[in-house]
Amino acid sequence: MSMDMTQFHGVFIEESQEHLDEMEHLLLALDPKSPDIEELNSIFRAAHSIKGGSGMFSFDALITVTHVMESIFDKARQGNFKLSAQLIDELLIAVDVLRKLLKSYAENSEIDWALVNSTTASLEAILDPNSQSKPQEVDDDFGFFEPLTSSEPQPLTHSLAKDQDIAEEDDTFGLFEPDVDTSDANCEVSTEGENVPVSDIDFGFFDDTDDSPADSNTPGSAALMNVSPSETVPPSSSSRPNFETEAHSETRTKQKTDSKPKPKAQTKSESKNKNEAAESSSIRVDIAKIDSLVNLVGELVITQSMLNLIGDEITGLANEKLHTALAELERNTRELQEGIMSIRMLPMSFVFNRFPRVVRDLSKRLDKKIELSIVGGQTEIDKGLIELLVDPLTHLVRNSLDHGIELPEIRLANGKPETGILTLKAEQKGGNIIISVLDDGAGLNRERILAKAYENNLDVPENPTDQQVWQLIMSPGFSTAEQITDVSGRGVGMDVVKRNIESMGGRLEIFSAKGAGSCFQIRLPLTLAILDGMSIAVGDQIFIVPLVNVIESVQPQSAQLKLIGNEQVLDLRDAYWPIVSLYQVMDLEPKSMQITDGILVLVETNNTRFALLVDELIGQQQAVIKSLEQHYRRVQGVAGATIMGDGSVALILDAESLALKINESLKQRIEYEK
Amino acid sequence: MRNEQTQEVDNQDTTTHEYLTFILGDEHYGLDIMNVCEIRGYEPVTKIANAPSFIKGVLNLRGDIVPIVDLRLKFDVGQATYNEFTIVIMLHINDRIVGIVVDAVSDVINMQTSDIKPPPEFGVAFDSQYLFGLAPVNEQMIILLNIEKLISSQELGLFDSTTLQSES
Numbered sequence: 002m003s004m005d006m007t008q009f010h011g012v013f014i015e016e017s018q019e020h021l022d023e024m025e026h027l028l029l030a031l032d033p034k035s036p037d038i039e040e041l042n043s044i045f046r047a048a049h050s051i052k053g054g055s056g057m058f059s060f061d062a063l064i065t066v067t068h069v070m071e072s073i074f075d076k077a078r079q080g081n082f083k084l085s086a087q088l089i090d091e092l093l094i095a096v097d098v099l100r101k102l103l104k105s106y107a108e109n110s111e112i113d114w115a116l117v118n119s120t121t122a123s124l125e126a127i128l129d130p131n132s133q134s135k136p137q138e139v140d141d142d143f144g145f146f147e148p149l150t151s152s153e154p155q156p157l158t159h160s161l162a163k164d165q166d167i168a169e170e171d172d173t174f175g176l177f178e179p180d181v182d183t184s185d186a187n188c189e190v191s192t193e194g195e196n197v198p199v200s201d202i203d204f205g206f207f208d209d210t211d212d213s214p215a216d217s218n219t220p221g222s223a224a225l226m227n228v229s230p231s232e233t234v235p236p237s238s239s240s241r242p243n244f245e246t247e248a249h250s251e252t253r254t255k256q257k258t259d260s261k262p263k264p265k266a267q268t269k270s271e272s273k274n275k276n277e278a279a280e281s282s283s284i285r286v287d288i289a290k291i292d293s294l295v296n297l298v299g300e301l302v303i304t305q306s307m308l309n310l311i312g313d314e315i316t317g318l319a320n321e322k323l324h325t326a327l328a329e330l331e332r333n334t335r336e337l338q339e340g341i342m343s344i345r346m347l348p349m350s351f352v353f354n355r356f357p358r359v360v361r362d363l364s365k366r367l368d369k370k371i372e373l374s375i376v377g378g379q380t381e382i383d384k385g386l387i388e389l390l391v392d393p394l395t396h397l398v399r400n401s402l403d404h405g406i407e408l409p410e411i412r413l414a415n416g417k418p419e420t421g422i423l424t425l426k427a428e429q430k431g432g433n434i435i436i437s438v439l440d441d442g443a444g445l446n447r448e449r450i451l452a453k454a455y456e457n458n459l460d461v462p463e464n465p466t467d468q469q470v471w472q473l474i475m476s477p478g479f480s481t482a483e484q485i486t487d488v489s490g491r492g493v494g495m496d497v498v499k500r501n502i503e504s505m506g507g508r509l510e511i512f513s514a515k516g517a518g519s520c521f522q523i524r525l526p527l528t529l530a531i532l533d534g535m536s537i538a539v540g541d542q543i544f545i546v547p548l549v550n551v552i553e554s555v556q557p558q559s560a561q562l563k564l565i566g567n568e569q570v571l572d573l574r575d576a577y578w579p580i581v582s583l584y585q586v587m588d589l590e591p592k593s594m595q596i597t598d599g600i601l602v603l604v605e606t607n608n609t610r611f612a613l614l615v616d617e618l619i620g621q622q623q624a625v626i627k628s629l630e631q632h633y634r635r636v637q638g639v640a641g642a643t644i645m646g647d648g649s650v651a652l653i654l655d656a657e658s659l660a661l662k663i664n665e666s667l668k669q670r671i672e673y674e675k
Numbered sequence: 676m677r678n679e680q681t682q683e684v685d686n687q688d689t690t691t692h693e694y695l696t697f698i699l700g701d702e703h704y705g706l707d708i709m710n711v712c713e714i715r716g717y718e719p720v721t722k723i724a725n726a727p728s729f730i731k732g733v734l735n736l737r738g739d740i741v742p743i744v745d746l747r748l749k750f751d752v753g754q755a756t757y758n759e760f761t762i763v764i765m766l767h768i769n770d771r772i773v774g775i776v777v778d779a780v781s782d783v784i785n786m787q788t789s790d791i792k793p794p795p796e797f798g799v800a801f802d803s804q805y806l807f808g809l810a811p812v813n814e815q816m817i818i819l820l821n822i823e824k825l826i827s828s829q830e831l832g833l834f835d836s837t838t839l840q841s842e843s
Contacts, residue, residue: 296737296738296739297737297738299738300737300738303735542721542722586724587722587724588722588724588725589722589724627738627739627740628740629733629740631739631740631771632739632740632741632742632771632772632773633723633733633740633741633742633833633834634832634833634834636723636724636725636726637724637725638724639723639724642721642733642740644735644738644740648735649719649721649734649735650720650721650732650733650734650735650740651721652721652723
């Protein structure tokens with residue numbers, strides 16, 4: 002497929018995913034006995050939007066399933082149809098199937114038609130008992146669809162042969178509009194039928210323009226067209242010479258760029274139109290635009306602090322006036338900064354909303370009674386983090402459901418209420434977001450974890466504290482579940498969860514009390530773009546060490562320095578720390594070559610720890626991370642750069658790659674000495 | 676290479692381009708003004724470890740971290756002194772911004788493509804592959820640089836070779 006096609010797919014798929022989420026959410030909230038008409042309407046609209054979009058791209062599998070779903074909702078909202086809990090289950094399964102199909106389309110992989118057919122069949126079976134004539138009608142629709150989709154070459158030949166005019170392209174887009182606006186269900190079949198060939202013309206068109214500059218008459222381009230039935234090949238190749246003569250390369254590229262945004266805008270406006278009633282008004286903005294705003298405001302803050310410095314030099318009445326004005330400016334810039342940062346933020350409910358479904362499905366499978374309570378769904382968090390949070394949280398929730406909360410009988414025997422409670426909580430504390438997964442289940446079993454740890458030859462400290470024991474479950478390959486279920490227990494889990502969270506710059510903490518439950522707490526920085534760092538100086542340059550890596554800083558005494566094989570190490574509380582001199586790594590002139598004159602910052606990375614020799618500590622500060630690679634290249638030992646209050650650039654150190662500077666043999670000797 | 680350039684010169688006879696001219700040592704150079712973002716005074720930069728000496732470091736250009744190259748050091752011409760008169764030309768090349776330090780910026784000239792003569796093979800600090808042509812202005816010869824090629828060259832090592840490949 003050509004590039005522009007995938008571009009439209011991206012928009013469609015993203016929006017369809019949102020529609021599916023919405024459908025699932027509404028279905029879960031729906032009361033089968035007295036369904037709310039507004040909610041049914043919203044579900045119907047969501048199904049309809051997906052169907053409409055799929056029609057434009059001839060995603061037949063999606064059309065097939067959504068069509069039946071749409072019919073069900075249509076009947077339900079007209080009151081001709083009784084909903085039941087079982088039916089909602091079926092519909093939820095259908096939503097899952099749609100997700101799968103959407104994924105297959107997104108990845109261009111094979112469509113599982115067997116799944117499509119079985120889902121449609123089971124959905125049609127739901128429709129069936131209520132009226133005999135209905136399924137007939139449904140079948141008719143499909144009969145109607147297929148000939149149209151397969152007859153697409155005909156209109157394609159026509160329009161392409163008739164007019165190669167660029168204006169024609171606009172015409173076809175004009176054709177979209179009436180369809181787009183008709184959200185009326187009754188004229189569905191006919192609009193859909195028209196939609197399919199029309200959209201295909203466009204795409205046939207695109208393929209042509211894309212191919213012809215590269216290779217005009219090779220079979221490669223014909224093969225591309227083979228995706229649609231074979232008749233399409235002759236018209237497309239015959240249209241190519243016309244193209245070459247009529248439109249010169251210049252106009253061709255112009256038209257290419259001209260036409261590209263249009264269909265995109267169409268698909269967008271289409272679903273927007275239909276959604277307007279259901280959603281609050283919002284716009285989709287490219288994250289890069291927001292980032293550039295964040296950048297600009299950062300600059301504004303720096304300029305303002307420069308003004309403050311200059312203002313101090315002015316004396317007299319002007320100084321006072323200037324200061325009032327500057328104070329005003331400061332307040333405004335701060336508000337502006339907060340406002341722009343908040344654009345990047347999304348409420349945690351974006352993640353939490355998927356869990357009612359998970360809990361519902363799992364509790365059924367595990368025969369447990371579980372109630373989900375969500376607290377603080379409004380807490381806002383950076384969009385970049387939201388996406389990364391889904392997997393670890395799903396894992397933690399599954400773990401709590403499977404291992405944490407007991408079976409109803411056991412709960413009753415232990416004097417607990419039959420229904421277990423799983424709480425998802427998000428809150429903001431200082432510069433951190435804390436997300437907790439709490440359950441009132443059995444809690445972690447200290448003895449069993451320890452036994453398992455010894456069995457797996459894990460490194461267990463002597464007389465471990467509870468905290469240390471809980472940390473053990475995050476070691477690779479650890480699982481105490483007596484039997485492996487399909488829910489969890491394969492032991493590939495907590496270590497991955499921990500790694501994922503750490504890669505976001507966060508921490509995972511575990512609290513547990515036997516018999517009372519456990520709590521998994523994820524602590525995250527508010528945003529990805531800002532890093533808590535310690536600023537240090539070497540020579541005349543300032544560096545930032547990420548605070549996550551810093552354990553402590555010491556002023557070394559000469560008694561603490563030992564020589565191991567010609568290399569100096571720090572002997573601190575019976576542990577040896579290899580020393581990495583930053584001035585050597587960064588090729589700078591230090592204030593003093595003597596280690597005892599400097600400061601050692603103890604740094605810990607995933608695999609190793611070392612002491613970083615610097616001239617002095619300056620302080621702790623938040624640093625806005627900027628990329629060095631954007632205009633320059635990767636620099637070893639450096640993770641990025643940031644801009645200091647005075648406008649100068651400071652480099653952010655990458656502890657992982659600094660650790661590579663440690664001599665391998667020294668590391669081994671330190672191990673040995675221990 | 677040479678063929679391509681002369682062809683280009685022939686084809687676009689009537690078009691005029693604007694060139695920013697600057698001084699490096701004793702020679703006058705010109706570069707396509709469309710590549711220039713801005714011209715500013717030299718400011719202290721943050722040194723980058725293990726970079727060649729002609730890469731002075733990086734500085735903050737309105738929130739972008741931009742590398743600064745001293746062409747005088749790279750091509751061993753002029754005096755590499757830094758004072759309030761030292762000039763940095765910020766260039767915009769392949770979506771990247773790079774600053775170059777030169778001795779002075781002199782003028783903006785309009786040059787018809789037909790007036791541009793092929794570049795000399797020698798006698799210039801730059802390798803001839805980075806040259807675009809010679810332009811006579813007021814009995815003076817201005818050497819026009821193919822600045823995109825120079826900045827993105829392996830020789831300067833400003834960009835990772837991998838990123839270069841993906842961009843080209």
